[in-house]
Amino acid sequence: MASHHAxxxxxxxxxxxxxxxxxxxxxxLYRWHLPRTPHLEDPPWPFLFVSKFWRxxxxxxxxxxxxxxxxxxxxxxxxxxxxxxxxLESHLRLSMNEPLTLVISWTSSSKxxxxxxxxxxxxxxxxxxxxxxxxEKRDRWRDVEIFVHVLSSKGTAxxxxxxxxxxxxxxxxxxxxxxxxxxxxGKRLVELSPSPLLESLSIGGSxxxxxxxxxxxxxxDYFPRLRTASLSPTCRQPYRKTWDLLRVMPHVxxxxxKFECTGAVAFTRPRTIIELPNVRNLTISAESYVAxxxxxxxxxxxxxxxDLHIVELDEESLDVYADALILHPMTSxxxxxxxxxxxxxxxxxxxxLESMRRVRHLEVHGPCGGSGRREHAAFVRHLAxxxxxxxxxxxxxxxxxxxxxxxxxxxxxDKGHIVTTAxxxxxxLVCQRKYPLEFRFSVSYTNSPHISIMEAMRQIDxxxxxDSEIQECIVDGFSVTLNGVRVVRxxxxxx
Numbered sequence: 301m302a303s304h305h306a307x308x309x310x311x312x313x314x315x316x317x318x319x320x321x322x323x324x325x326x327x328x329l330y331r332w333h334l335p336r337t338p339h340l341e342d343p344p345w346p347f348l349f350v351s352k353f354w355r356x357x358x359x360x361x362x363x364x365x366x367x368x369x370x371x372x373x374x375x376x377x378x379x380x381x382x383x384x385x386x387x388l389e390s391h392l393r394l395s396m397n398e399p400l401t402l403v404i405s406w407t408s409s410s411k412x413x414x415x416x417x418x419x420x421x422x423x424x425x426x427x428x429x430x431x432x433x434x435x436e437k438r439d440r441w442r443d444v445e446i447f448v449h450v451l452s453s454k455g456t457a458x459x460x461x462x463x464x465x466x467x468x469x470x471x472x473x474x475x476x477x478x479x480x481x482x483x484x485x486g487k488r489l490v491e492l493s494p495s496p497l498l499e500s501l502s503i504g505g506s507x508x509x510x511x512x513x514x515x516x517x518x519x520x521d522y523f524p525r526l527r528t529a530s531l532s533p534t535c536r537q538p539y540r541k542t543w544d545l546l547r548v549m550p551h552v553x554x555x556x557x558k559f560e561c562t563g564a565v566a567f568t569r570p571r572t573i574i575e576l577p578n579v580r581n582l583t584i585s586a587e588s589y590v591a592x593x594x595x596x597x598x599x600x601x602x603x604x605x606x607d608l609h610i611v612e613l614d615e616e617s618l619d620v621y622a623d624a625l626i627l628h629p630m631t632s633x634x635x636x637x638x639x640x641x642x643x644x645x646x647x648x649x650x651x652x653l654e655s656m657r658r659v660r661h662l663e664v665h666g667p668c669g670g671s672g673r674r675e676h677a678a679f680v681r682h683l684a685x686x687x688x689x690x691x692x693x694x695x696x697x698x699x700x701x702x703x704x705x706x707x708x709x710x711x712x713x714d715k716g717h718i719v720t721t722a723x724x725x726x727x728x729l730v731c732q733r734k735y736p737l738e739f740r741f742s743v744s745y746t747n748s749p750h751i752s753i754m755e756a757m758r759q760i761d762x763x764x765x766x767d768s769e770i771q772e773c774i775v776d777g778f779s780v781t782l783n784g785v786r787v788v789r790x791x792x793x794x795x
Contacts, residue, residue: 313354314361317344321364336371337380338387365391366398370430371405378423385429392437399442399473402434407449424450431464441471445478448488449505469493469512475525478502482534492545499525504532504558511544522548532558532585543570546598555579557594559586575599582630585609592620596627605632612639613679618652626655631698634663640675640682646689649682653695662696663703680704684727687734701740702731721763725770728780732773742781761785 320343340346344365347358358364368391370384392400406427431446448464466479468491475497481488482505490503493512501523503509514522529552533539539559549555555576579600584591584607591608606628613621625633633656656662664683666676686695724743731741745757761782764770770780771789780787 310357313357317347317358317361317364320344321367322369336369337373337376338368338370338384340387359394362394362396362398365394367391367401368434369401369403371403372407372427374407376423378426381423381426384426385433388430388433392433395440397440400434400437400440401443402441403445404430404434405445405447407447428463435464435466438466438470440473441477442473443476444474445476447478447480449480449482463487465489465491467491467493468495468498471495472497474498476500478530479507480504480532481507494522495526496524498523500528501526502530502532502556503538504530504534506535506538507533508535508538509541509545511541511548514544514548519548520550524551526551528552528554530556530558532556532560534560540568543574543597546570546574546576550575551578552576553578554581556583557585558583559590559594569593570597573597573599578602580604581607583607583609588612588617589620592617592624595624600628600630603628603630605634606630607634607636609636611635611637613637613644613652614639614641615644615648618644618648622652622655624655626657629658631658632661632663633659634665636665637676637679640679642675642678642682644682646682646686650686650689650695653683653686656696658698659696660698660700661703662699662701663705665705666707676706680706680727681723684723684730688726688730699735700738701742703740703742704744706743706745721760724760724764725767728764728770728773732778736775736778738777740779740781744783 322343344358344361347364348355368388370388372381404427427448427450431448434441434444446464464479464481465487466477466489468474468477471477474495476499478500479488479490479502488505488507490507490509491512492509526549529549531542531545533542542557574597576598579598580602582598582600582603582605584594586594587610591610606625608621611621664676664680728741731739764780764782765785765787770787774780774787774789
């Protein structure tokens with residue numbers, strides 16, 4: 301009875317309402333990857349139809365309406381999304397002066413749903429109206445993500461070009477802003493200006509940007525609270541402006557650079573070194589020449605972890621990476637191998653490893669699918685050979701952990717490329733001899749939908765776990781882990 305009467309207290313009812321409304325978590329990287337189209341069945345809307353009292357409480361609680369999340373299914377029907385602008389309008393009105401959290405994610409083909417309904421049935425109309433209504437309250441934006449990917453249908457032109465201009469000067473409350481746009485018509489522009497509250501910034505796709513008032517302020521005052529940044533241009537114009545944008549980010553600690561738009565021929569390096577004194581974690585996704593050249597133009601005295609994706613290694617790119625890696629103090633390095641020339645001379649590969657003298661934690665990632673698995677297996681074999689050779693005694697002297705992430709298919713390749721149980725055992729023994737006191741060796745690999753392959757992988761695990769020589773390696777400071785399960789001595793208990 302007491303709990304029933306508690307629902308008649310507005311303050312208690314408000315707390316209950318707030319628990320039902322979806323909130324954001326800024327720390328979560330991929331927050332809105334599942335389709336989510338708002339409907340009247342989603343809180344807080346049902347509260348309006350329970351009773352007059354509930355309706356009054358809901359309508360006078362602005363925090364219930366300050367979050368609007370719309371992750372639209374690919375190629376939606378116009379009639380299924382036509383209500384969204386009106387729902388957003390209600391959220392904007394009822395949230396009063398509350399800071400806004402908005403997520404609008406849209407992937408669609410630009411074409412009418414049916415030939416009979418014509419221009420007014422183009423879903424792009426609903427998208428354009430949705431964003432325009434959100435922009436009307438941009439002074440209250442706090443946490444905003446907008447992803448627009450409109451695909452051109454063959455022979456069909458969009459009746460409404462995608463035109464969005466986001467001016468940070470009008471967004472005084474903005475703390476986190478993420479915009480990625482891919483559209484074949486229209487203009488998508490972000491006007492950057494000094495933002496005292498901005499903590500996280502992400503711009504990508506075909507979205508262009510310009511910097512305002514750069515000369516009037518020193519770099520450190522442009523984004524004084526910015527700690528996380530992600531830049532992934534797919535067009536040359538915003539790509540070439542990336543260097544100027546990096547210069548006004550001296551406080552950034554987490555930086556993600558993804559260059560999809562350019563190859564070695566089109567690469568435009570900054571004229572002078574860019575100082576990024578606080579970056580601790582850096583991710584670069586680009587072909588090897590671009591990634592290496594980028595690293596050579598960045599000053600990163602605080603760098604702790606470096607993740608390199610799309611790592612394509614041949615004799616030329618080994619030199620590029622070696623010259624770049626030796627400049628930076630990172631102790632953790634992750635390499636995602638997509639291509640590797642198996643004919644590389646040992647001396648060149650050892651020079652490449654020599655540039656990693658400071659590295660304590662090395663991760664080597666292979667492909668999840670079939671493509672590139674031979675190259676990854678070849679890289680791991682070269683690594684094992686270099687560590688085992690007499691000339692490799694001084695290579696990676698500070699290494700404390702080696703983590704291999706592999707495809708299960710790498711165990712079932714053609715002869716000469718296969719990763720065998722004997723090979724894994726040999727690599728473990730090499731690491732134990734080179735790093736006998738403090739070392740962690742870890743291997744994880746993808747699962748297979750095929751029962752026969754799963755059984756074969758289980759047997760590989762069992763063989764490694766029961767191998768007497770490997771068990772002899774296991775001491776307090778040296779550990780071996782297979783797919784999350786630590787190898788233990790027979791007289792120990794599995795952790």
